[in-house]
Amino acid sequence: MATSLFDLTNEVAVVIGAGGVLAGAVAEGFAEAGAKVAVVDLRPEAGEARAKRIRDHGGTAQFFQANAMERDSLLRAHDAIVASLGAPTILFNAAGGNDPKTTVTPDNPFEAIPLENWKRNFDLNLVAGVLLPCQVFGPGMVARRKGSIINIASVSAHIPLSRVVSYSAAKAGVLSLSRFLAREWATQGVRVNTLTPGFFPADQNRALLFNADGSPTDRTQQIWNHTPMRRFGEAQELVGAAIFLASGRASGFVTGADIRVDGGFLAQTI
Numbered sequence: 001m002a003t004s005l006f007d008l009t010n011e012v013a014v015v016i017g018a019g020g021v022l023a024g025a026v027a028e029g030f031a032e033a034g035a036k037v038a039v040v041d042l043r044p045e046a047g048e049a050r051a052k053r054i055r056d057h058g059g060t061a062q063f064f065q066a067n068a069m070e071r072d073s074l075l076r077a078h079d080a081i082v083a084s085l086g087a088p089t090i091l092f093n094a095a096g097g098n099d100p101k102t103t104v105t106p107d108n109p110f111e112a113i114p115l116e117n118w119k120r121n122f123d124l125n126l127v128a129g130v131l132l133p134c135q136v137f138g139p140g141m142v143a144r145r146k147g148s149i150i151n152i153a154s155v156s157a158h159i160p161l162s163r164v165v166s167y168s169a170a171k172a173g174v175l176s177l178s179r180f181l182a183r184e185w186a187t188q189g190v191r192v193n194t195l196t197p198g199f200f201p202a203d204q205n206r207a208l209l210f211n212a213d214g215s216p217t218d219r220t221q222q223i224w225n226h227t228p229m230r231r232f233g234e235a236q237e238l239v240g241a242a243i244f245l246a247s248g249r250a251s252g253f254v255t256g257a258d259i260r261v262d263g264g265f266l267a268q269t270i
């Protein structure tokens with residue numbers, strides 16, 4: 001029988017942020033497709049729970065605690081992953097989120113955004129979200145001439161959303177750095193692509209999307225009005241695009257690309 005285009009057997013997938021909502025669904029999807037999954041997260045409880053869930057469903061997964069903002073922490077995780085699961089062939093980078101102190105509001109105008117928080121957003125989304133993991137996991141993939149790196153951008157990377165100014169700028173950087181690396185490693189067997197999720201309820205944005213009583217906020221109404229499908233995405237809906245990009249058989253000539261999974265959000269202006 002021909003091997004499926006979307007079979008990830010014999011792949012070792014490192015999923016950073018897999019304790020969270022989006023990368024968690026992707027980690028489970030990679031495992032279901034046959035990959036051995038290294039669940040990497042800052043939060044041990046969430047990470048351990050994800051790895052256990054994958055194992056309970058018959059997959060192979062192990063949790064590795066790491067802070068993606070720190071190179072040494074990632075290097076330790078890298079060595080532990082190589083020793084116990086084997087050399088990584090897939091890297092899914094999803095550490096990210098918005099520091100609320102950088103959100104522009106009537107009480108927190110643009111000119112008052114604290115520099116410290118602005119920098120923290122860049123450190124989380126661009127440094128931990130792409131730079132350091134690519135510096136730590138990329139060279140091994142290049143040396144073995146096999147790798148697929150998937151970074152998470154945002155609709156706000158393409159056209160900035162109102163209010164989340166530094167998140168948008170950092171995510172625009174995610175697109176740029178990903179394309180730089182795509183070109184850099186294109187002849188060395190390593191592909192680098194991005195996924196642009198639309199709006200998916202997750203831990204880091206729940207307070208922005210829902211009031212304490214669970215009703216949608218005004219912001220949510222605005223998002224739905226701007227989303228042709230008139231709804232949020234479900235984490236599961238990101239998995240197919242991630243497996244496509246991860247699989248060399250499915251997307252071997254695809255690098256420097258961005259796949260939008262956004263219910264049409266970027267397809268319309270008004």
Ligand SMILES: NC(=O)c1ccc[n+]([C@@H]2O[C@H](COP(=O)([O-])OP(=O)(O)OC[C@H]3O[C@@H](n4cnc5c(N)ncnc54)[C@H](O)[C@@H]3O)[C@@H](O)[C@H]2O)c1
Nearest residue numbers: 017019020021022042067068095096097199200202203204
């Ligand atoms: N949810 C959305 O609507 C949406 C839309 C566009 C982009 N994104 C992006 O998707 C990615 C995943 O976000 P999510 O919505 O699933 O959020 P989430 O908060 O559920 O998951 C983020 C995970 O990253 C982990 N993490 C944070 N900092 C880390 C660090 N320094 N080192 C290691 N792990 C760290 C957290 O512990 C958490 O488990 C982020 O980059 C986010 O910006 C989300």
